[in-house]
Amino acid sequence: MTTFIPRTTFPSQLSLPRSYFLGHHAAGLSKMKTMLSSIDLIVECRDYRVPLTSRNPLFESVLAGRERLVVYTKRDLGSKFRGADRTREDIIERWHKPHPVLFSHDKSTRDTKAILTTIKSYATRSTSLLGSRIMVVGMPNVGKSSLLNALRYSGTKRQKAASTGAQPGVTRKIASGVKIVDRDAEKGAEGVYLVDTPGVFVPFVPDAEAMLKLALVGCVKDTIIAPVTLADYLLFHLNKSRHRWELYSDYSPPTNDIAEMLEGMCRKTGRLGKGGVPDLDAAALWFIQKWRNGGMGTFVLDEVTEDGLQNKRYENIGTSLTQAKARQKSERVAKTKIRTS
Numbered sequence: 001m002t003t004f005i006p007r008t009t010f011p012s013q014l015s016l017p018r019s020y021f022l023g024h025h026a027a028g029l030s031k032m033k034t035m036l037s038s039i040d041l042i043v044e045c046r047d048y049r050v051p052l053t054s055r056n057p058l059f060e061s062v063l064a065g066r067e068r069l070v071v072y073t074k075r076d077l078g079s080k081f082r083g084a085d086r087t088r089e090d091i092i093e094r095w096h097k098p099h100p101v102l103f104s105h106d107k108s109t110r111d112t113k114a115i116l117t118t119i120k121s122y123a124t125r126s127t128s129l130l131g132s133r134i135m136v137v138g139m140p141n142v143g144k145s146s147l148l149n150a151l152r153y154s155g156t157k158r159q160k161a162a163s164t165g166a167q168p169g170v171t172r173k174i175a176s177g178v179k180i181v182d183r184d185a186e187k188g189a190e191g192v193y194l195v196d197t198p199g200v201f202v203p204f205v206p207d208a209e210a211m212l213k214l215a216l217v218g219c220v221k222d223t224i225i226a227p228v229t230l231a232d233y234l235l236f237h238l239n240k241s242r243h244r245w246e247l248y249s250d251y252s253p254p255t256n257d258i259a260e261m262l263e264g265m266c267r268k269t270g271r272l273g274k275g276g277v278p279d280l281d282a283a284a285l286w287f288i289q290k291w292r293n294g295g296m297g298t299f300v301l302d303e304v305t306e307d308g309l310q311n312k313r314y315e316n317i318g319t320s321l322t323q324a325k326a327r328q329k330s331e332r333v334a335k336t337k338i339r340t341s
């Protein structure tokens, strides 16, 4: 029997779109900027599975000058159980020292309480008689509204106030503040309000693999990148992960060939078109969704190393739409040259 050797690199994707900076992202960001003077703290959400790639430098440049608390969301999807990946979390904490960072699973009372306690400690420094206002920002679909709902329930026992959804772009406008801590007249403490904002994508993603990661975790609509390409990228990671191929062993033998795996999946799950032809796109979407829901292993897509964040800071990430357009144009020209040479 031949030994299966997983791929160590993913084929380069020259024609992959690298931008998803929509009108409501730009509008939301400029509105956030105008609101800064009334905000005491920014809670910036990043996805636990892509702690480096889901950092949006726009939040640091456009929303500079406010205290910031970084929360790594969807911890349950990147870590087998709470505390299982303590080393990784220690490294992430060191990236941000001396500032605190927190990790969250929106269904974990313990995680939510820890975030609420930290937020309250910032809120006590506010001198406003109207209470303290906190703005939650982050890439699309990273879990901002879910965090808001969890904090509201934990702090006030009130039911959810923000809509959530599996695709990005559910929140399109900046809402008015939602109360997450009631006013306490006896202690003389004013209420704490959380302002939900629309997810904002980076104007330009420097490398194609970063775009694949962001699409896989759901920051980009599923119509932007071909599902089979995305499923192939997931298979690449699955084969490299500690789970290896056990998680898809119902559908195919260990493989680096996405068509072979998806065909097996189509046959097993009945995703067949006319004449029994496997519907690879449908199977690819199902496979991706299953992973996003935690049913295809929990692992992270970014490599977490001590100098990871430091190295990322110097990467040429586009910070303006003009820059993004210029980069896209030069890439188009380069591609045309390759095609015609």
Ligand SMILES: Nc1nc2c(ncn2[C@@H]2O[C@H](COP(=O)(O)OP(=O)(O)OP(=O)(O)O)[C@@H](O)[C@H]2O)c(=O)[nH]1
Binding pocket: 073, 074, 075, 076, 077, 104, 105, 106, 107, 138, 139, 140, 141, 142, 143, 144, 145, 146, 147, 163, 164, 165, 166, 167, 168, 169, 170, 171, 172, 197, 198, 199, 293, 294
């Ligand atoms: N497993 C898991 N899923 C989560 C968690 N937090 C949020 N989600 C799910 O992720 C999806 C996106 O959550 P939202 O709260 O709508 O994300 P958002 O950042 O507000 O999205 P935008 O409207 O695009 O800005 C939803 O399907 C949530 O149920 C988490 O901690 N764990």
